[in-house]
Amino acid sequence: MARSPRSSTPSSSEEVLLRNKVQQGALARALSTESVALPSVEAPSLEQLEVTVPPPSPVTQDAVMERFQELRGELAERRGREVGEALAAGDEVRLDIIGLADGRIIPFSVRDDWLTEVAPRPALPGLFEELVGKRVGEAVRIPVVLPADYPAPALRGVEAQFMVEVKAAWERTLPEEESPRLLEALGSGSLEEGMESIARELAEESVEAQRLEATQRVLDEVAERTRVELPEALVEDEIRRLWGRTEGRLLARRGVPAGDQEGALQGWLEDGGQRLEAARRLRIALGLKALVEREGLKLEEADVHRFLDEVAEELGMERGEVEQALKENRAVARAAAETALHLRAVEYVMERARIHFEGVPAAEPGEG
Amino acid sequence: MPAAVANISTRTPAGLGVALNRVGVAGSVGATAISVYEAARDISAARANPNQSTVSQAVASGLSVPRNVAATAGAVFTAHNARVYRDAHRAAQSAFRAAAPQASQRAMSAAARAAASTSVDALQQGLRTGASRPISRAATRAVETAVDTAVRNQGVLRQTMGTTARNTARAVLRNTADDVARAATRTAVRSGAGAMGRAAARFAPGVNVAVAAMDVGIAASTLANPEASTTAKVTSVITAAGSIAAATNIPVVSQVGAAVSVVSSFVGGLFG
Numbered sequence: 001m002a003r004s005p006r007s008s009t010p011s012s013s014e015e016v017l018l019r020n021k022v023q024q025g026a027l028a029r030a031l032s033t034e035s036v037a038l039p040s041v042e043a044p045s046l047e048q049l050e051v052t053v054p055p056p057s058p059v060t061q062d063a064v065m066e067r068f069q070e071l072r073g074e075l076a077e078r079r080g081r082e083v084g085e086a087l088a089a090g091d092e093v094r095l096d097i098i099g100l101a102d103g104r105i106i107p108f109s110v111r112d113d114w115l116t117e118v119a120p121r122p123a124l125p126g127l128f129e130e131l132v133g134k135r136v137g138e139a140v141r142i143p144v145v146l147p148a149d150y151p152a153p154a155l156r157g158v159e160a161q162f163m164v165e166v167k168a169a170w171e172r173t174l175p176e177e178e179s180p181r182l183l184e185a186l187g188s189g190s191l192e193e194g195m196e197s198i199a200r201e202l203a204e205e206s207v208e209a210q211r212l213e214a215t216q217r218v219l220d221e222v223a224e225r226t227r228v229e230l231p232e233a234l235v236e237d238e239i240r241r242l243w244g245r246t247e248g249r250l251l252a253r254r255g256v257p258a259g260d261q262e263g264a265l266q267g268w269l270e271d272g273g274q275r276l277e278a279a280r281r282l283r284i285a286l287g288l289k290a291l292v293e294r295e296g297l298k299l300e301e302a303d304v305h306r307f308l309d310e311v312a313e314e315l316g317m318e319r320g321e322v323e324q325a326l327k328e329n330r331a332v333a334r335a336a337a338e339t340a341l342h343l344r345a346v347e348y349v350m351e352r353a354r355i356h357f358e359g360v361p362a363a364e365p366g367e368g
Numbered sequence: 369m370p371a372a373v374a375n376i377s378t379r380t381p382a383g384l385g386v387a388l389n390r391v392g393v394a395g396s397v398g399a400t401a402i403s404v405y406e407a408a409r410d411i412s413a414a415r416a417n418p419n420q421s422t423v424s425q426a427v428a429s430g431l432s433v434p435r436n437v438a439a440t441a442g443a444v445f446t447a448h449n450a451r452v453y454r455d456a457h458r459a460a461q462s463a464f465r466a467a468a469p470q471a472s473q474r475a476m477s478a479a480a481r482a483a484a485s486t487s488v489d490a491l492q493q494g495l496r497t498g499a500s501r502p503i504s505r506a507a508t509r510a511v512e513t514a515v516d517t518a519v520r521n522q523g524v525l526r527q528t529m530g531t532t533a534r535n536t537a538r539a540v541l542r543n544t545a546d547d548v549a550r551a552a553t554r555t556a557v558r559s560g561a562g563a564m565g566r567a568a569a570r571f572a573p574g575v576n577v578a579v580a581a582m583d584v585g586i587a588a589s590t591l592a593n594p595e596a597s598t599t600a601k602v603t604s605v606i607t608a609a610g611s612i613a614a615a616t617n618i619p620v621v622s623q624v625g626a627a628v629s630v631v632s633s634f635v636g637g638l639f640g
Contacts, residue, residue, distance in 0.1 A: 064479040099573040103413020109573030123463040139401040141408045151460035152574035161408035177475050195482035220447035241620040246582045272438025273576035281619045314605045325602045339610040
């Protein structure tokens with residue numbers, strides 16, 4: 001088994017503070033920058049790499065209405081509520097939230113600064129209804145009996161407790177359904193045309209989702225063809241570090257006791273889906289790395305510049321500003337270069353895969 | 369239920385934490401919240417079903433997928449299992465949609481007509497040029513030309529947005545912190561990438577969160593934080609981009625996704 005050279009994940013002053021704060025326990029291990037032993041693998045074969053993508057679901061009335069209401073929400077007039085002011089149905093709120101059951105944190109139930117609407121959710125009956133009348137600045141406990149069709153079977157019928165902090169809220173006045181402002185945003189002259197416009201947008205997104213699904217399926221095949229026995233410890237290390245980067249960090253910030261943090265991490269480690277995804281992630285990455293080495297794929301400056309242009313645009317910066325930040329932090333620069341190379345490797349694989357979109361007639365050779 | 373927890377109020381005095389914080393009582397918000405957290409934990413423990421194992425064990429099987437599909441220790445990875453799990457995850461996420469506020473009958477009818485008239489045809493037209501043959505760069509481009517050139521050209525994070533949001537995103541990023549957070553979360557809500565982006569805006573306790581969704585959430589939160597350093601912002605966007613792009617994620621452990629020697633020399637040359 002080869003051992004990778006030491007590498008660090010990007011760190012920040014906040015991360016250093018967190019590390020100093022928690023010297024032991026789950027989070028300390030999760031934030032570790034120690035390198036790990038990685039299995040070496042042979043590059044997977046790309047011969048007859050072929051996948052079929054099932055047809056997308058048709059656009060539904062519910063989906064069109066949901067998108068329409070989202071757009072109304074975006075265009076709503078907002079008034080920030082004062083500390084101590086009561087919430088009303090339809091408000092937008094910024095919440096910190098943790099869910100508990102059987103005295104333990106429910107895995108994947110921790111969110112910070114979550115922006116959402118005070119509106120009922122069928123899967124969480126009563127949670128948002130109970131927020132009506134609570135006040136900005138309050139921390140409240142809300143019991144919720146999870147429904148019989150809850151997506152996680154073991155939580156069906158369980159009385160969960162949610163700790164919710166209301167950090168900010170905005171009263172919203174939604175535009176009328178046929179207001180000129182809303183119709184203008186939809187690029188249409190009438191409600192009917194507006195709905196058509198949304199439906200077309202949803203259809204375009206479905207096509208994009210099909211393209212992504214094709215990539216997912218090709219990479220699933222790459223993962224399966226990558227012959228490697230992943231040590232359980234490596235899979236768990238991957239999950240632990242992901243937890244540290246996300247939920248663990250939030251729990252530590254809020255001062256949740258170390259023992260409870262450990263329990264939360266355990267929930268992630270025992271989650272079958274999390275394990276499957278971690279194994280898939282590792283297999284794909286190891287397979288692509290072997291391909292990069294076997295095929296001698298090079299990272300060109302243009303690849304990195306294209307990637308950094310995209311990053312800069314997301315940030316509202318110039319590429320030069322991003323490059324300056326990378327020069328000041330080699331770990332981040334390395335992460336950027338690794339991401340660009342990873343994307344190059346995925347592109348290399350996709351160029352060699354055959355994709356069948358179910359229900360779509362085959363194109364004539366040379367068409368397109 | 370223990371007497372100690374039976375009478376704990378479900379609320380703390382309005383604004384107590386914020387007010388204390390304003391007068392400089394360090395940690396008071398956290399202290400207030402943690403007492404509510406502890407009450408919630410103790411009450412949930414007191415109400416635990418003795419016939420059920422612990423939460424972490426109980427939800428270890430996660431979604432409604434067979435245990436042999438969701439990985440267990442020593443399970444063999446297959447592409448089929450990965451697909452089954454992904455489908456189950458998508459279905460689960462849809463359960464966490466917010467109910468749409470009351471809409472008029474007119475709007476409902478218009479939405480019904482729009483859904484009926486759109487566009488399995490248009491959708492298939494978009495895919496047709498890339499169907500059933502090798503996806504070369506040219507063929508990929510042909511598909512994209514039909515549907516998503518604009519998406520591709522406008523940045524990786526914005527691939528998760530709807531088209532309406534894209535045009536305004538850059539301007540919004542320069543706005544105030546709350547506006548940025550709102551916009552960033554919305555962009556995930558208006559996902560062009562299906563469950564991945566939407567999951568960033570949905571709260572689904574007990575349901576595994578896709579890495580990309582987590583990273584989008586972190587990026588949104590970091591961009592919204594006026595005290596976040598440029599390095600932190602750059603890092604969060606790079607991470608999110610790595611998670612979203614090409615529908616895969618780079619593992620967290622030691623960034624094993626890249627050939628180390630290739631990257632090391634490159635970083636030295638370009639950024640050294």
